[in-house]
Amino acid sequence: MKVSQYKVGAKRFVALVGEHEIPVRALANAFIYDEFLSASFSTKLRVAQELKLTLDYFDSVSIDVEGRVASGEFLTPSEISSFYGVMRLRRDSFEIREKISVISIRLDSKKFRNAVAASQFTNNKVDVETTAGRVRTLRKYITYLTDYFHGDRASQELRYRKDRLVARLKAKERYKSAKATKTTFSSVELSEKVIPDEYYERFLEVIKPSSKDNPFKASKFRNYLILSIMNQTGMRRSEICKIKISDCLFHGSGTLIRVYSTPDDPTDSRLNKPNKKSGRSHFSGIKPELMGEISFYVQHVRNNFEKARQHDFLFVAEKDSKKTAGQPLTREMVNYISAKVSRKTGFDINPHLLRHKWNERFSEKGREKGLDRDFMEDMRRNAMGWHPESDMGRIYNDKFEQMAAINLMLEHQEKVDGTKK
Numbered sequence: 001m002k003v004s005q006y007k008v009g010a011k012r013f014v015a016l017v018g019e020h021e022i023p024v025r026a027l028a029n030a031f032i033y034d035e036f037l038s039a040s041f042s043t044k045l046r047v048a049q050e051l052k053l054t055l056d057y058f059d060s061v062s063i064d065v066e067g068r069v070a071s072g073e074f075l076t077p078s079e080i081s082s083f084y085g086v087m088r089l090r091r092d093s094f095e096i097r098e099k100i101s102v103i104s105i106r107l108d109s110k111k112f113r114n115a116v117a118a119s120q121f122t123n124n125k126v127d128v129e130t131t132a133g134r135v136r137t138l139r140k141y142i143t144y145l146t147d148y149f150h151g152d153r154a155s156q157e158l159r160y161r162k163d164r165l166v167a168r169l170k171a172k173e174r175y176k177s178a179k180a181t182k183t184t185f186s187s188v189e190l191s192e193k194v195i196p197d198e199y200y201e202r203f204l205e206v207i208k209p210s211s212k213d214n215p216f217k218a219s220k221f222r223n224y225l226i227l228s229i230m231n232q233t234g235m236r237r238s239e240i241c242k243i244k245i246s247d248c249l250f251h252g253s254g255t256l257i258r259v260y261s262t263p264d265d266p267t268d269s270r271l272n273k274p275n276k277k278s279g280r281s282h283f284s285g286i287k288p289e290l291m292g293e294i295s296f297y298v299q300h301v302r303n304n305f306e307k308a309r310q311h312d313f314l315f316v317a318e319k320d321s322k323k324t325a326g327q328p329l330t331r332e333m334v335n336y337i338s339a340k341v342s343r344k345t346g347f348d349i350n351p352h353l354l355r356h357k358w359n360e361r362f363s364e365k366g367r368e369k370g371l372d373r374d375f376m377e378d379m380r381r382n383a384m385g386w387h388p389e390s391d392m393g394r395i396y397n398d399k400f401e402q403m404a405a406i407n408l409m410l411e412h413q414e415k416v417d418g419t420k421k
Helices: 026-035 041-060 065-071 077-087 091-105 110-123 128-149 156-190 197-206 220-233 237-241 288-300 306-310 331-345 351-368 373-384 392-417
Strands: 002-008 011-017 256-259 282-285
Touching: 002 041, 011 026, 011 041, 026 041, 026 128, 041 065, 041 077, 041 128, 065 128, 077 128, 077 156, 128 156, 197 331, 220 237, 220 282, 220 288, 220 331, 220 351, 237 331, 282 373, 331 351, 351 373
Parallel strands: none
Antiparallel strands: 002 011, 256 282
């Protein structure tokens, strides 16, 4: 079983399919569209992947989830615990985990077996929100199946058993969500510069088309523009891929790019259509010099590709090995570009890290100008397109203030110790 994506006209759909792309697990496929009909395609895709993972796991331990719910037996606490433990691992680690378990049975040393298992678990854990999402999908699927099989005919005893199961799963979700909040806050709060100065400066040098260390043989100018926009705006890779020429305001100050959501854009030929994450539409600012370079790219590079004239997306593929030259650039290519530059720089500078770096530089500039904390939060939320009630502005401000306090105390200690005059 796999998750398949397909298009019908301009609309995209997702389904669990088997051999020859034939849909399987009818109830699972119905669940995706009954429960998430109004959700974005990316949400449907995520739910389908989580549900596949869940059903694959229960199939591997010979548990028929649909059959259990139909009979009113549901899952036992020990079965939930086992499921939860596996859902904390990466998808590609499941097969490895099974092989290690088989090998471990043959080993004589219990300590050695435990060490192997602990090491394998630690190295393959997923992020806490990923685990919570998988558990949440199982909970919603079981609720959906209960309504499907029993509806209003469910006895009081059956409803009680279902509610107990749902409560156990919700407890797992809440636990992981609480841990996730703590982890997210701590990772931003306690880290120093997300990209050390020496690596950041080298990054800015390496991406220049004229640099002798530029790692690309072709598309140097396009790749430079992509990474420069990310660096100057903190945009996500999806937002970069969906920029249209008409979103770049070349007139006036020549510093603004529109960022907004367009799910299932009919002009986008990509199956995995990039889109802005949830939040508000906003403008991102870049230097006029960079906007001028974008204009040059459009006129003297992009316009050389015939397929580029069929759409308005700014960045296009330039290699024609798969007859894709001129088509809109994919997120996978942005990952490839940043990975190649990272190897040359000697530090992993991915799109998400550049977003953190933008926020770090924003904090530094705000402090230099003596801006009020609340005003900084509002400005940051607007610049990032976050929801008005988002806590991320506060988290970044807290991190910057704590690091400033730590550095101030270190300077004070150096004076006390006599190591700094």
